[in-house]
Amino acid sequence: MASVWIPALLRSLTGGQATVSATGTSVLALIDDLDTRYPGLRARLVDGDRLRPGLAVVVDGKTGRLRLREPVAEASEVHFVATISGG
C-alpha cells in the first residue's frame, strides 16, 4: 500500500495520524480510498474534479504533473504540498 502524508490541517480527520496507508493506482484513487475511512478528506483536497488550487502532489519525491491522475506504485510515498514558484 502507498504511504500518504496527511497535511497538518487535515489530521483532525485522520485522528491525528500524520501518515496513513492507502490503496490505489492513482492519486485520486488513494484519496477516494482514504475518504471511505476518513470522511471529508476528499472534499478538502479536491475541488470539483481537480486538485485544490494552491496544492501540488509529490509522488516519490517528484512533483506529479498529472496531479490527481498521477500514477502511484504499491510502495509510493505521496505528499500534498503548497505550490511555490518564486520570484
Add this chain to the structure above:
Amino acid sequence: MTQTEKTSRPGFRVIGSSPLRQDGVEKVTGRARFGADIHLPGLLIGAVLRSPHAHARILAIDTSAAAAYPGVKAVVTALDLPELESKIADIGEASINQRYQSNNILARDKVLYFGHAVAAVAAVNGHVAEAAAALIKVDYEVLPPVLDVRAAMAPDAPILLEELRTAELGDHGTGPTNVAAHLLLETGDIARGFEAAAVVVERAFTTAMVHQGYIEPHAATAQVEADGQVTIWCSTQGTFGVREQVASILRLPLSRIRVVPLEIGGGFGGKNNVYLEPLAVLLSRKSGFRPVKLTMSRKDVLAATGPTSGSVITVKLGADAAGKLTAAQATLIYEAGAYPGSPVGSAMDVIFTPYRIPHVRIDGYDVVVNKPHTAAYRAPGGTNAAFAAESVVDELSERLGLDPIAFRLLNGVHEGNRKVDGVAFERIGLLETLEAAQSTAHYRAAAPGRHRGRGVAAGFWGNYGGKSSASASVNADGTISLIEGSVDIGGSRTSIAMQLAETLELPIETVRTTIADTDSIGETEGTYGSRTTFATGWAAYEVGQKLKVGLKERAAHLWGVTAADVDYADGVFRSGAEHMTFAGLAAQMDGTGGPVVASASVQPSSWGPGFAVHIVDVEVDPETGKVDILRYTALQDAGKAVYPDYVAGQMQGGAAQGIGWALHEEFIYDGQGRLLNANWLDYRMPVSLDLPFIETVIVEVPSPSHPYGVRGVGEVPIVPPAAAVANAIYRAIGVRLTELPMSPGRIVAALRAQDR
C-alpha cells in the same frame, strides 16, 4: 574575487566558462530596446488616475470632463472591464482570484491602497493625458485604513473585503475577516521536543514592507487591430504570463494575444504581474484601434506595484546540551497587501529547512491590509523568515558555546532528510557550503575589533522548474540559430545557448539566441523561481540531442549507412572511414532533406534546491547608529555553475539587496495610509559606496535533477543577508535587533534601552 569549489565532474567544454554575453554590445551601447522604447505610428499616450486614499468606497466616477478634453481619445474605468466572478484560477503555478486581479487593475467598488488605479485616459500626448486624468471626478466615502497585520487581525478591525473568509485547506471560516488564510506545517510532537531541550530561545521579530527596487519602471504598449487581435510590448519577466493574465482579465482567447519580449531593467519578482497591460489594451480598443503606451513614474512604481510583505514572526528553538536541535516553533504573519496572496507559504518552506529538527510546528497567516497587493520578490518571504530563524539559531549557538558554523554543521540537512512537509531531499549541498564557509580566509581572519562584529547566516530556497520551450535550426555554415521563450534578466540567453553548445560539443560562438514572442515559441513560464538557466537550458539540451539525431540521419544518408552506424564526438561525425565536421555536414543539408530543425519543451518534475551561507563583518557607530559593511562573503551551492561570472553576479546582487533590506529599506506610511517616501531619495537603497566588494565562493554539488547538474541560483542569495547582518551587529554592540530595517535610529534606541 570569485572562487569555485568544484565537486562536480570535470570535462565540460563550454559550461563553466564565462564567454562574451550575447546581449552585451546592445546594452553597453544603449541600443537595446526596453519597455518604453516602442514608438508606433499614431501612438497615443496613457495616464492613470490613482486613489489618494488608502481605503474608501467609490460612490461615483464622472469622466465627462476628461472625455471632452481636447486631444483625449479614450477614458476607461472598471466598468470597461468584464465583471469577473470570485473564483480561484491557476495561472502558471500561481493561484489567483480573478476578480481581485481585475479589481487591482482598476478599482470597482472600493479603493484599497494609496495609489490604487481608478481610471485611465489615452490622449495625443502625455501632457494632455495627465491633464485630462486630473479632470476625472471620483466621489469617495473615506474609510479607516488598516496598515498593520496585528491591527488587521483584531476583532473590531475595519474589513477590506466583505466576502473574505479565512481559508484553511479546503475549509473556510464563517465571518468577515482580514485573515485570508491560515496555513500549518507540523511534524512530531512540539511539546515533547521542547521538554527534551536544555536551552530554549524565543524571540519576536518584525520586518517592514519593502520594494523590489528595479531600475526600469513598468511600461506597456498595446495595439488592438480592428479584428480584435492584440499585440503587447511590455517590461515583463514572462511574456506568456502576461498573455494569460490579460486573457483572464479581459476574457480573451489566448490565441488573440501576442506578447513581444523586450529587454528588462530588473524585475526580481515584481514584473510577473500585469498592471498597465490590460489598460493599454482597453484604451487601444476604445480609441479606435490606435496603439497606446503607458509608463509609470517612480512614485507609481513604489506606491502601486508589488512590494513584498512586511511581517511579524515569532520563533522558538530548543537544543539539547550537545547542541542538537530538538524542537522548533514559529508563527509567521505576512502582509498580503490589498488582496490575498502574501508569500507566507514559501516563508514557511524556508524558515527551518536548513536543519534537522524532529519536532516542528509552523503556523502561517496571510493577512490583507491597506497597502499595495504584494508580489513576488526574490525568494518570496524567505528573507523575513531567515532573519527571524537565523537570529535565534545564532543566539542558541552562543548560549551553547558553539561556533555558529559548527552548530549549523551539527544540525544541517543532507540527502535523505525530510522537510517539515515530509518530502525527502535528493542530493543537496548545505554541508559542503558550510564547510567551505569555515575554510574561507574571511571566516578564519581574526575577530574584527571594537564596535565591530562578524555574523553568519544560512539560507534555503527550494527553486522551481516550470515549463520551458526552445527550438533551433542548423544553418548551412554550421552555426545554430536558437529560439527560446525566456525573458533575459541575468544573461540567460547566453547560459541557455551554452547548454546547447555543450550538447553539440561546439564553441559557444556557434550559437546565437533569439528570445521569441508568444506566437513564435512554445509556452515558457516567466523568468522567476530561479528556473530559467535550469529549465530553458534543459529544453536547449533536449533540442541539441534532437539535432544530433537529425544530423546523424543526414550523414547516414550521405554515406549509405544507418544512423545507428554514425557516431558524433568533438564536433565530428564518423562512420567507419568516413568523417565530416559539424559545419561540413551542415553544408550538405541542401540535397539531403533540407534544413535540420528541432524543438523541445520540458516540464521538470523535480529541481535542485539551493543553499547559501553568508559571512559579514560590520562596524557600528554607537553615537549615530550607522552600520558600515566592512567585508562580505557569500557562498552558495550552484549545482553546476553554467556561467560562473553570472552566478557570482546573482550572489552579489542578492547580498546587496538583502543588505538594503537589513539596514535601510522600508515603506513609510502616515496614519491615513499615504506613502510618504515614494522616491529613491527617501526610500533608501544601498549604492556602491555603501558596500564593499562582495566576495563569492561557488560550491558545486551537482543536482541529480538536471542533465548538467544545474541548480537555480538567483533567489537563495537574498535569504541570509538580513540575519547575517543582525548577527554581526549583535557581535559588535551586544544588542540583538529584532526589527527591520536596522536603521541608525533603531540601533541608537536599542543601545539606550540596553544602558537602562
